[in-house]
Amino acid sequence: EPEVTQTPSHQVTQMGQEVILRCVPISNHLYFYWYRQILGQKVEFLVSFYNNEISEKSEIFDDQFSVERPDGSNFTLKIRSTKLEDSAMYFCASTDSLTGELFFGEGSRLTVL
Amino acid sequence: GQSLEQPSEVTAVEGAIVQINCTYQTSGFYGLSWYQQHDGGAPTFLSYNALDGLEETGRFSSFLSRSDSYGYLLLQELQMKDSASYFCAVHGGYQKVTFGTGTKLQVIP
Numbered sequence A: 001e002p003e004v005t006q007t008p009s010h011q012v013t014q015m016g017q018e019v020i021l022r023c024v025p026i027s028n029h030l031y032f033y034w035y036r037q038i039l040g041q042k043v044e045f046l047v048s049f050y051n052n053e054i055s056e057k058s059e060i061f062d063d064q065f066s067v068e069r070p071d072g073s074n075f076t077l078k079i080r081s082t083k084l085e086d087s088a089m090y091f092c093a094s095t096d097s098l099t100g101e102l103f104f105g106e107g108s109r110l111t112v113l
Numbered sequence B: 001g002q003s004l005e006q007p008s009e010v011t012a013v014e015g016a017i018v019q020i021n022c023t024y025q026t027s028g029f030y031g032l033s034w035y036q037q038h039d040g041g042a043p044t045f046l047s048y049n050a051l052d053g054l055e056e057t058g059r060f061s062s063f064l065s066r067s068d069s070y071g072y073l074l075l076q077e078l079q080m081k082d083s084a085s086y087f088c089a090v091h092g093g094y095q096k097v098t099f100g101t102g103t104k105l106q107v108i109p
Helices: none
Strands: A005-007 A009-014 A019-024 A031-037 A045-049 A055-057 A065-068 A073-081 A090-097 A109-111 B002-004 B011-014 B019-025 B031-037 B045-051 B053-057 B060-064 B070-075 B084-093 B095-097 B105-109
Touching: A005 A090, A009 A019, A009 B019, A019 A090, A019 A109, A045 A065, A045 A073, A045 B095, A055 B031, A109 B045, B002 B095, B011 B019, B019 B084, B019 B105, B031 B060, B031 B070, B045 B053, B045 B060, B045 B070
Parallel strands: A009 A109, B011 B105
Antiparallel strands: A005 A019, A019 A073, A031 A045, A031 A090, A045 A055, A065 A073, A090 A109, B002 B019, B019 B070, B031 B045, B031 B084, B053 B060, B060 B070, B084 B095, B084 B105
16 A cells, blocks of 8 residues: 655754755645644644645744755655754645545654754 | 634543544535544544434444534444544635544443
8 A cells, every 4th residue: 555654754953953854745636735743632624736836834944944855755844953842753745636635654753853 | 713622531431432522613614524542643534424314333433513513423332442542623714634632431341
């Protein structure tokens, strides 16, 4: 069964360092998303992406964040200068339709020290 | 923007029925989804309602009332494996799906 894959599963970084989280969406999906979840809290929308452009972004997604689809398969989230409060689980999701199911990856846990 | 409210915790007995409510405020509305998340896992899709009424999928049903900005998830014949967090999510923009605060369901024997 097709699935969304994310790497790394866990990354530890120092405050101020750049981090890139990678996602391979399901191959025939066109709509991509990044969410984050601080431990024990809700799943927060960061950004959505379609046709090589950002469709929507939240207030969390400031200038420190960027997304890119560098080739036909990968979808990346970059945090330029990490802060302690960026520590969270980051989930990538994809879908082939604007209505209905989002398919989530298993997440990348980011720990900022 | 969007805001969604759910009860934070619900406890129910194995074999029983439980209803998890969700109220939302949103400037645009296309539909309401429900997701299940076990501890340490990814959210997994349960249901989607675009129109008013009840949608049934096995032991799970989801209801939507757009005029009341309200929906609920109904879980029947509860099993221990249903212990998890449940999130409603509103499709409120062109490509924006906003999750609610989440309800932690504990199923007890």
